[in-house]
Amino acid sequence: MLRSGRRRARGRGAEGGVSESEQLLFGGPLRYDMGWNQHTDAFLELNFRAMVTRLPALLGASCRLAWQADRRAARVVLAAEAGRGVAQAVSLLAMNSVLGRLIGGGAIEDRLRGAVPVLAALAAVSLVGALLRAASTWATGRLEPKVERVATELYLERAAAVELAAIEDHAFHKLLDTAQYGAGSARRMISYATRVVSALISLIAAASVLTVLHPVLLPLLATMTLPTAWSALTNARRRYESWHNWVQHVRASHLISGLLTEPDAAPEIRVHGVGPFLLRHYRAMAETAETEQARLARLAARTGVIASAWTGLATVATYATLAGLLLAGAMALSVAGTAVIAIRTGSSSLDNLVVAVNSLHEDALFVGDLQRLYAEAAERAIPLGGDPLPEDPREIRFENVTFRYPGESARPALDDITLTIPLGRIVALVGENGSGKTTLVKLLAGLYKPEGGRILWDEVDTATADRYQLAERVAMVAQDFKRWPFTARVNVAIGRSSAPLTEDRMAASLDEAGAGEVVGDLPRGLDTLLARQFSGGHELSGGQWQRLGIARAAYRRGRILVVDEPTAALDARAELEVFEKIRALASTGQTVILITHRLASVRHADLVHVLDQGRLAETGTPDELLARGGIYAELYSLQAEQFTAPVPAPEAG
Numbered sequence: 193m194l195r196s197g198r199r200r201a202r203g204r205g206a207e208g209g210v211s212e213s214e215q216l217l218f219g220g221p222l223r224y225d226m227g228w229n230q231h232t233d234a235f236l237e238l239n240f241r242a243m244v245t246r247l248p249a250l251l252g253a254s255c256r257l258a259w260q261a262d263r264r265a266a267r268v269v270l271a272a273e274a275g276r277g278v279a280q281a282v283s284l285l286a287m288n289s290v291l292g293r294l295i296g297g298g299a300i301e302d303r304l305r306g307a308v309p310v311l312a313a314l315a316a317v318s319l320v321g322a323l324l325r326a327a328s329t330w331a332t333g334r335l336e337p338k339v340e341r342v343a344t345e346l347y348l349e350r351a352a353a354v355e356l357a358a359i360e361d362h363a364f365h366k367l368l369d370t371a372q373y374g375a376g377s378a379r380r381m382i383s384y385a386t387r388v389v390s391a392l393i394s395l396i397a398a399a400s401v402l403t404v405l406h407p408v409l410l411p412l413l414a415t416m417t418l419p420t421a422w423s424a425l426t427n428a429r430r431r432y433e434s435w436h437n438w439v440q441h442v443r444a445s446h447l448i449s450g451l452l453t454e455p456d457a458a459p460e461i462r463v464h465g466v467g468p469f470l471l472r473h474y475r476a477m478a479e480t481a482e483t484e485q486a487r488l489a490r491l492a493a494r495t496g497v498i499a500s501a502w503t504g505l506a507t508v509a510t511y512a513t514l515a516g517l518l519l520a521g522a523m524a525l526s527v528a529g530t531a532v533i534a535i536r537t538g539s540s541s542l543d544n545l546v547v548a549v550n551s552l553h554e555d556a557l558f559v560g561d562l563q564r565l566y567a568e569a570a571e572r573a574i575p576l577g578g579d580p581l582p583e584d585p586r587e588i589r590f591e592n593v594t595f596r597y598p599g600e601s602a603r604p605a606l607d608d609i610t611l612t613i614p615l616g617r618i619v620a621l622v623g624e625n626g627s628g629k630t631t632l633v634k635l636l637a638g639l640y641k642p643e644g645g646r647i648l649w650d651e652v653d654t655a656t657a658d659r660y661q662l663a664e665r666v667a668m669v670a671q672d673f674k675r676w677p678f679t680a681r682v683n684v685a686i687g688r689s690s691a692p693l694t695e696d697r698m699a700a701s702l703d704e705a706g707a708g709e710v711v712g713d714l715p716r717g718l719d720t721l722l723a724r725q726f727s728g729g730h731e732l733s734g735g736q737w738q739r740l741g742i743a744r745a746a747y748r749r750g751r752i753l754v755v756d757e758p759t760a761a762l763d764a765r766a767e768l769e770v771f772e773k774i775r776a777l778a779s780t781g782q783t784v785i786l787i788t789h790r791l792a793s794v795r796h797a798d799l800v801h802v803l804d805q806g807r808l809a810e811t812g813t814p815d816e817l818l819a820r821g822g823i824y825a826e827l828y829s830l831q832a833e834q835f836t837a838p839v840p841a842p843e844a845g
């Protein structure tokens with residue numbers, strides 16, 4: 193499916209005009225700099241010699257995949273294909289014997305009678321060949337989906353275990369995109385490898401028989417097949433070139449078609465009339481892609497005509513040579529008859545071989561991407577093991593922590609931050625948009641590593657600590673927490689999916705988050721599906737989702753609860769209620785790290801850190817900070833004034 197999309201979507205050439213609006217929409221030149229470029233190197237290697245030398249490695253890779261997926265089926269395929277090759281050689285030799293008997297001297301009845309046992313053997317061999325083919329088809333059919341599953345599972349497993357920074361790294365993301373084709377390619381490699389083995393064996397059989405019949409026949413066979421090899425290679429090279437140049441275009445048109453149908457974009461598409469705009473772009477991109485495909489088809493047709501003419505000439509030369517040998521008495525008529533059959537069998541095997549090797553090679557490139565992804569994901573995986581965190585730490589300390597997101601941003605998101613988070617308290621992080629609050633808690637949760645400085649849990653540096661243990665201690669309601677397209681129950685319990693789901697824990701979590709009413713109003717309560725695009729699905733309001741998000745964090749029962757703007761979507765009453773609950777949590781010894789712009793809600797915090805442009809600007813209790821008259825006091829009075837300041841009259845005129 194992916195592959196067919198890939199093939200279908202081959203677009204216009206590298207220099208094909210990119211409209212100005214496309215540039216604006218997708219930002220900059222339509223070129224890739226990783227992943228696909230590695231294909232380009234492989235593409236340059238796509239010549240006959242490289243293909244032949246790489247063949248054993250490719251077959252080995254397919255065998256390994258098959259072996260991993262289902263040993264029994266792999267054995268059956270190999271044995272059946274080898275058996276078919278032998279059966280083919282035996283039939284050719286039997287055919288030679290039949291022809292020899294039929295053309296030889298004596299009464300026709302005797303000749304026919306003499307040929308009967310060999311004909312019977314020929315029929316038996318054909319039957320065995322057919323049975324072997326059936327066995328191979330059956331086993332290949334079993335193997336293919338398993339290979340795809342094994343490859344996909346590994347892809348997903350590795351992708352899910354990498355650091356957040358890798359997932360956000362555009363180069364790694366491109367590799368993820370490219371490698372997704374690898375599993376389908378791995379599946380197809382199995383049948384191509386089977387075809388290669390079968391074509392190879394039957395070619396060897398035909399070539400051996402031909403060599404026995406007359407040595408000059410072998411080069412003639414090769415000459416007849418060269419044109420097919422040349423045209424298959426030429427077309428494959430063109431397809432690669434086109435694909436590499438057009439891949440960004442393909443991604444962009446997928447993006448546009450996705451935007452036109454996704455529920456999130458649907459309201460704006462309708463109210464702002466964005467549909468025709470997007471559709472126009474989609475059509476323009478699809479049309480240019482069609483032009484490229486037409487270009488490729490035209491070239492393929494031309495190459496096909498040249499190859500056929502070449503094959504025709506080579507065939508005439510072959511039969512002329514056979515006739516010459518017959519006339520010169522250098523070959524018996526029966527041998528010439530067998531030679532014709534062997535040449536036909538051999539050339540069709542060679543054709544099949546070239547096409548299968550070509551396809552194997554093409555798919556191997558995508559499997560190569562998958563293997564590169566496996567390797568890179570393993571390198572960028574969250575490390576296993578590490579120093580244990582203290583069982584009951586007193587504080588978390590940031591010491592001169594600096595962090596910069598990858599990219600071109602000149603200013604670090606966190607700049608030389610030194611602060612303390614005492615555990616068992618409510619600590620608030622305050623500051624204007626972009627001041628670094630979310631980044632700070634992401635570092636605290638181990639999602640990113642500091643570029644400079646240390647984060648200590650008492651005396652244990654998180655740089656060397658057990659990362660899984662660290663995550664275990666944290667429950668987080670992020671600003672953009674995931675709205676899972678599952679039931680309300682799963683949306684809460686997914687906070688700790690490894691724990692057995694108990695009604696008590698569920699009820700307590702819903703209560704802590706004040707989400708009981710939200711769930712009570714759902715048509716099927718906790719079992720309501722929260723995905724409108726499915727039948728029976730239901731959609732929650734932003735505030736209702738937010739309460740479920742808090743319930744999820746409560747269900748997790750992490751020792752440190754991080755809540756990033758927990759009340760942004762809540763009405764005034766709900767907001768009060770949520771902060772009440774958060775305060776109640778803290779009184780049970782739970783650490784709460786609270787990020788909020790609603791400074792009235794911060795009054796109950798034990799400690800407030802104020803960030804400004806990535807730096808720590810102020811630290812203290814809310815009262816101390818108010819008295820100090822700094823950023824906190826300024827933001828606080830700005831908010832307070834909104835309720836008391838008179839509304840300015842509209843300007844006249």
Ligand SMILES: Nc1ncnc2c1ncn2[C@@H]1O[C@H](COP(=O)(O)OP(=O)(O)OP(=O)(O)O)[C@@H](O)[C@H]1O
Binds near residue numbers: 360598599629632
């Ligand atoms: N994933 C990211 N990649 C690159 N830059 C980022 C990323 N996330 C945040 N930034 C940048 O880091 C800086 C700090 O962002 P952060 O989200 O930590 O601020 P914040 O104080 O939480 O803001 P807000 O109050 O708007 O939530 C900003 O300049 C932002 O553009």
